[in-house]
Amino acid sequence: xxxxxxxxxxSRIPAYVAGKPPQPRAxxxxxxxxxxxxxYPPLPGVLDAAARAAEQMNRYPDMGNTALYEALADRLGLxxxxxxxxxxxxxxxxxxxxxxxxxxxxxxxxxxxFEAYPIAVTxxxxxxxxxxxxxxxxxxxxxxxxxxxxxxxxxxxxTPNNPTGPAVTQAELDTFLxxxxxxxxxxxxxxxxxxxxxxxPVDGLATVRRHENVVSTRxxxxxxxxAGFRVGYAxxxxxxxxxxxxxxxxxxxxxxxxxxxxxxLDAEPALLERVEALVAERxxxxxxxxxxxxxxxxxxxxxxxxxxxxRTLDLAAAADALGIVVRPFAGDGARVSIxxxxxNDRVVELGRTFLAGx
Ligand SMILES: *Cc1c(COP(=O)(O)O)cnc(C)c1O
Numbered sequence: 217x218x219x220x221x222x223x224x225x226x227s228r229i230p231a232y233v234a235g236k237p238p239q240p241r242a243x244x245x246x247x248x249x250x251x252x253x254x255x256y257p258p259l260p261g262v263l264d265a266a267a268r269a270a271e272q273m274n275r276y277p278d279m280g281n282t283a284l285y286e287a288l289a290d291r292l293g294l295x296x297x298x299x300x301x302x303x304x305x306x307x308x309x310x311x312x313x314x315x316x317x318x319x320x321x322x323x324x325x326x327x328x329x330f331e332a333y334p335i336a337v338t339x340x341x342x343x344x345x346x347x348x349x350x351x352x353x354x355x356x357x358x359x360x361x362x363x364x365x366x367x368x369x370x371x372x373x374x375t376p377n378n379p380t381g382p383a384v385t386q387a388e389l390d391t392f393l394x395x396x397x398x399x400x401x402x403x404x405x406x407x408x409x410x411x412x413x414x415x416x417p418v419d420g421l422a423t424v425r426r427h428e429n430v431v432s433t434r435x436x437x438x439x440x441x442x443a444g445f446r447v448g449y450a451x452x453x454x455x456x457x458x459x460x461x462x463x464x465x466x467x468x469x470x471x472x473x474x475x476x477x478x479x480x481l482d483a484e485p486a487l488l489e490r491v492e493a494l495v496a497e498r499x500x501x502x503x504x505x506x507x508x509x510x511x512x513x514x515x516x517x518x519x520x521x522x523x524x525x526x527r528t529l530d531l532a533a534a535a536d537a538l539g540i541v542v543r544p545f546a547g548d549g550a551r552v553s554i555x556x557x558x559x560n561d562r563v564v565e566l567g568r569t570f571l572a573g574x
Contacts, residue, residue, distance in 0.1 A: 225338055230334050235252075249543075250543040251543070252518055253438075253443050255554075256441055259483050259486055262480050268475065285301065287478045291481050297458075298452060298457055299457060300452060300460035301464075302450070304446040305405065305433040305437075307448065312450075312460065316401055322365060323342050323371075325371065325374070327347065329372070330378045343367070345365075347363050354382045355384055373402060374407075375404060376517040379545065383408075383414060383516040384418060389418050404431070406434050407434065408439075408518060413495055424453065433449070434450075438517075439487065440477070442473070442476055447474070447476075497554050498515055498520070498554045505564055508571060510570060519552060519553045520563070521549055522566075523549040524550055525547065525548065535550070538566055540562045
């Protein structure tokens, strides 16, 4: 072979299947419930801040992300040396693997979980070790602790777990952390932290403060509605934050994204009201599904999981017919985001259809 060849691992990178947009249907408003996006349009103040930043698009962004680091540090009550910004928390996962794993090192995570994990791990030449979630979609933290080997460098704990929904408790996380060797980095992926409503929720910030091997990753994509702008951050012990910044793409977070994220932190009360409304809708969907006889795993994010197994693609087709697009994982189940109230009504309808055998 004489042409340039990518590294061997590149051919093994699984494809990321993005949530499909809805197809227009005559006489029916269609809704996208396939990417866990926030259905609300931007707040006017956030849009204005981004528009003002766009006037400077001929200039590079502030490479130091100064205003956003300061706003986050202020909001979280932490020095900025505990923070690392990136183009979405997906980028942080890539950077963590790049910074901490040699080829062949192991990254341990639950499965099924966030589909970007195997992509990031494989792309870095590291090895995925997947520990099945329980029948009700929960992390099996005891099995994960038992799966740690000499080669394990990173453990990813996705809570709430995308796509199944349940979150781990702080007590469960603490018991797990007590079993993890200090040389192993534990990443608590808190992409949906704002949606959690349960007893003893994980406090990622406090956990990072207590451990030198724990990182929390968070994002502006979900609760804050900035998915299109790509900005997320890690809360980490300073040496880990330094490593993350060292491998980051220079000028990664755009000036509009920085401005919109700062404005979002200023507008947090209004944004968190929307989160509250989405949580209420989530609980309404879960109850509506229960009323028609469909039980879903405990939903702590902005989505519900239908464990449809072999019927998953049929379920997705039934959803299409109802004018909602879901995210099917063939042979396993479908993840359905919480969206507009009318869309959510149709999710309950989908449950009824599903139970009736489609
Ligand atoms: C959506 C999501 C992210 C965040 O993605 P961004 O890159 O910040 O948009 C991270 N982890 C999980 C589990 C997610 O579902």
